[in-house]
Amino acid sequence: MRVSWNSLQRAYVADPSEHLIGAEALGLHCPQDVFEQLFQEQHDSKPLASLLRFVDWADVRWEEGDLSGVALRQVGVPREFEHAVDEARARTAQNGFFDERSEVMAHWEEERTWIRSPIVLAGEVLQSALSYELIVGFTRLGNLLGALDRRDIPEAALHRVWIGRAS
Numbered sequence: 001m002r003v004s005w006n007s008l009q010r011a012y013v014a015d016p017s018e019h020l021i022g023a024e025a026l027g028l029h030c031p032q033d034v035f036e037q038l039f040q041e042q043h044d045s046k047p048l049a050s051l052l053r054f055v056d057w058a059d060v061r062w063e064e065g066d067l068s069g070v071a072l073r074q075v076g077v078p079r080e081f082e083h084a085v086d087e088a089r090a091r092t093a094q095n096g097f098f099d100e101r102s103e104v105m106a107h108w109e110e111e112r113t114w115i116r117s118p119i120v121l122a123g124e125v126l127q128s129a130l131s132y133e134l135i136v137g138f139t140r141l142g143n144l145l146g147a148l149d150r151r152d153i154p155e156a157a158l159h160r161v162w163i164g165r166a167s
Helices: 005-010 016-026 032-040 046-052 069-073 079-095 102-111 138-150
Strands: 060-068 119-122 132-136 158-166
Touching (some): 005 016, 005 046, 016 032, 032 132, 046 079, 069 138, 132 138
Antiparallel strands (some): 119 132
């Protein structure tokens, strides 16, 4: 059975546990972190709804993997979200990485990467020629690109991402 963005959003309830139960009843299978970031936190995103309207989420399999800074420079960003990436990139490139949350700063100083893995879809999921397209984590990617531009971290360093691929 096809699981569309619209059907998942119709099943939305504010309580994440209840929303997950409803989504799983429709046939969605994904890690908790992906569910929270994508289907719960972004439930009312019109730009994402437009981008993801043709995805059959029942056919997407998820893995958490590593991408290098070189690979992350090549990740596609939907036009509606380019400004978020560009703003974060410019700010970090000029001033270095900064976040008001002390736990984020401590993690960044120690690990030189983000705490929570952003979400990308492989090109085949979106019927795109791109290898990957970012769908959640635009500021995170911008911050990382700015740090790469400053040479605060090496291009070869690996960063965790959730990758959705066609089954």
